[in-house]
Amino acid sequence: MITLASDFGTPYPAAMKGVLCQRTTAKLIDVAHDFPRQDVRAAAFWLREVLPYFPPATHLVVIDPGVGTDRHALVVRAGEHTLVGPDNGVLIPVAKRLAGDGAFDTYTIDETRLEAVTPTGNGAPSSGRATAQAPSRDGPASNTFHGRDVFAPAAAAVHETDRDTFADLEWLTPLETSPVALELPEAALENECAHGEVLVVDDFGNVITNVPGDFLAGHDRIAANGTVVPVGETFAAVSPGERLATVGSHGYVELDVNQGRGEAAFGLEAGEQLVLEAVGEE
Template sequence: MIVLFTDFGIDDPYVGQMKAALLRTGRRDMPIVDLLHRVPDFAARAGAHLLAALQASFDRGSIFLAVVDPGVGSDRPAVVVEADGKYYVGPDNGLLSVVAARARERQSWRIVWQPDRLSTSFHGRDLFAPVAARIAAGDWPATWLAASGHLQQVLPADDLAEIIYVDHYGNAMTGLRAANLPPQARLRLGGRDVPPARVFAAAAAGDAFWYANSVGLVEIAVNRGSAASLLLLTPGSPVELVG
């Protein structure tokens, strides 16, 4: 399957155009999963940590078409990364570097092919989608790729102590892996200390807490409320471990 991961949003025409390009190049019955189209705008660092967490629930052989690409049209490379049997197609701007660094096995290729029509502003549709579709169809585009020993832009793969995503409930996901925190740790966000809770019902209505979310990240929440509103959290807000 092809898994879409972008900052395009769902109100604009870009996701639809990219899907059309996938179906033009690949099989018409190819499964396409919309994983996330609300990666924080232009935020390759936040996107890199989100992608590393969210990819875990997908099987080997999945192809991720990952596009958070504020440098589109510049000289930043376009790449394919294989990490533990899954493929990632997108810009070499750090977005794919965390999942690559955390993988046991990895290799990468630079995309050297260019289509007859290549928009300077939409490589997701014109460049990345055809490559992803060929890989998904089992038609490895050997002449389109050149082996590369490493990614050009590599972000630190350690846990990221900041907010990386806020959902429509106001829950704020961090780049911290919950398994790396003491179970009774307290965090400081927005000038407040936030204790742990195992589930929402363990906190009083209106109280902020942190918990291990369904993809293994530390998430800040408020029982029946918005952590983002209460603590004034946005992507990039720092998270401090206080005890």
């Protein structure tokens, strides 16, 4: 099985699927292709929360604002899963999660030695390739779409290869440095107060914080940046349109509105600082 995640919208993911289908009969499953554009942190969060629910698989991840630069292209072996994507941190939180308490192995892709992607027919896209500002070089057909030209062929190839023999692939080399780091922020907890941050806002408008859900235990109300709201075990603990704090499906405190949009009601968006204070009875 190969999963696909990107910030591409459509129809670019289909070109990746075509390349994959040319090289493997693996089942393809979309994770999402509408991650916030070039938002490495948001994608890193979602991948960490979603990919662990899959059985062992190859995960193709292309959130890649540095496409075409000299950033590395990576293959990461984490637990029983394999991740393929750019070296910008997007793979790191999920790699740690998938590896459990163990380490993960990181390889770098030599894109000049990957089998080239060749579309059917005449007038192939590479025919108009610019050589502006750069001497001709070996490499992928495009400088702007490595999802199609580098990551998809690499994902298909590693999916078709025994995971214990990645080192035998001539285009794959153990990364000698550390991959680019990305740490999702952790909340600071003291007594009845949590200093945290909004990690993401989901498609429902739920404000997902980095405060562990246990913070709510034993309280019936909290203050979020000074606004007091009830603690509910379900959205329906309050009337439609009313605000609440609850433990979301990721185990964190979420600030929500029953059948409404929490981010509008609380005036919060991803990356904003947040203070939660327990005000209810313990």
